[in-house]
Amino acid sequence: MTQHVLLNNIDHKDLRIIADRSAALGDAVMSCVAFPNEFRNLQAHYPIFFQKDPQSGAFQAIALLGLERGENLFLTDKGWNAHYMPMVLEMQPFLIGTQSRPGEEAERVIHVDMSSPRVSENEGHAVFLPHGGNTPFLEYIASLLEQVHMGASASAAFYEAVDALGLLEPFALDIELKDGRKSRLTGFYTINEEKLYALGGDDLSELNQQGYLQPLFMAVASLSNLRDLIERKNQRL
Template sequence: MANPVLLNNVDHKDLRVITRRGDAWGDNLMLAVTFPAEFRTLQGHYPIVFRKSNEGAFEPVALFGFQEGENLFLRDGRWDATDLPLSVERLPFMIGVSGQELIMHVDLDNPRVSSSEGEPVFLPHGGNTEFLERMNSTLLALHQGLQDIAGFTEALLQNELLESFVFDIELNDGSQNRLAGFYTINEDRLAALDGAVLERMNRAGYLAAVYFALASLSNFRALIERKNGHA
């Protein structure tokens, strides 16, 4: 359970953040939420698919594994990809809203939070470290990117471009695995869209994201190989 509090340089003057990667620091994630502007960088590493959130809205996610708690990108204390989703990179920080102002919170129950090791958040005299400034920028980019999800998924639904899929996997050891409960772009319906619809989607910045999401599906083969290597 998260324990977010408003970050400040008095109560948290000794706060440090562990930046190593591994299960012990909460990286045993099967997936992470992403957003259209991030697809360009993530599609080189992860399959990007869609799921329904707990509130029933569709959201895009980057897949790291095939089952809960499985992250096939963790290798010897590092994340084996050059780009992390911002929703992962920003931890243990999160954005809060106070009126019209965005404010920074820290989850004190996150395993990355420490007072003895990791990157310092504040300078000895109370100023922000470069690490905190970078996290601030990361949070802002994430906040802005997440605002695009509703419009993007609405455009996909209006044009009936999302379809559910089931992905059956047989590993080298003969074991059977199934990935279900996710959605992807229907390529036939995409190809049938008329020019006016494609132009609207392109002007909104959604068309490139659609093709990046489709291109990312080629990463399923690499993800299976990672699974075979972990088996």
Template sequence: MTQHVLLNNVQHQHIKVINQFNAQYGDNVTSVMAFPTEFVELQKEYPIMFRRNAETEKYQAVALLGIQKDENLYLDESLDSGWAGHYIPATLARGPFLIGFQTQQENGETQKVPVIHIDVDHPKVNEQKGRALFLEHGGNSPYLEHVSTLLKVMHQGIAVNDAMFAAFNEVELIEPVNIEIDLDSGEKHRLVGNYTINENKLQSLNAEQLAKLHKAGFLQLAFSVVASMSNIRKLIEMKNRRDRG
């Protein structure tokens, strides 16, 4: 159950948000939506892959967090944050917040302005413990400012998402990838339905194609996706350690 409402410092003055990660809060997810605006950070710790909507044929990037259903290998209850990583994907780090739009009149014109909404039924929302949203004497707390930054990362990422994939498609960089995983326990897993960047094609692009991707800001993102695939080995190592207890 969700109940998204416009955040305000009167009605929600005493609300706090638990800024920790745990399965009980719904953080036990195998993958999360990823945005072009965070690829450079994501590629340091997570495999970035693409998935394709069968109906719209549009691509969306995801950060892979586990191997099996409802498994997030980055959850670690021994850590204060509950997260075994330096950068937390924006989709999870934002917690119960999301961007909404409010219609405002500006210079005689109607404009849609992005505003912060909160899911007041989210399991991390309460009035007893966690991070305050507003300062005692008014103004946003540092935590809410951080959330605002994360939401901008997502909003700006959504804005360039289709253009990025169109640019990748134009030079035929996207290819399907099936991943075979053999664990120390003897278990075997096969990850299907994912796409990645063809590294050989990326390296073979001519100067004009490279320049076009670079000018659009997408060349670095393509290389980030390629680099991120080495994190699949990291996931396997994390899974083997988890299985050994």
């Protein structure tokens, strides 16, 4: 069970965070949520797909890390095997929270999941300095959480614009591994390239002005990473 609490330099003066990457620390996941503002970094390593949130029905992007549940093909004995890590994984065990006082606007604050296996008092990165100030590690986490907040805040409008233009289409992929096993990836959506390339000047201009055109092309380019993902799987068989 998660235990989210407001981070502070009194209760958590000795808090340390283990930043290593392993299945035991919660990194054995097939996919994770991704945001358009990180598509450019993601597309160098991971296939980017879209799926519908089972609760709201709204679209969201995901970075595909494995080919079956509980599998992360970027995890190795030496840690994470890619130059960029999706933000929602790198920020763990921290979360974005809000705090408000009477008559004032809510402000963003940092929460930490104290039930996470990354939480320690003996090893890992210190969160606070001996006299209570933020360590460089916490400053980095704060900047990362700000990027996550910006990405999450802008995502809804991005997906609405993309969906309104009919650019998303269902995707299925049949996979045959070198040992003869076959599987099928379903439940995802991709960008319809033909529709994207056929957009008129006004639509392209509007997408570009909103900052949506680059993420669209990054998502299309990312699909070339499927070959690498399958090869990573074959190398482990």
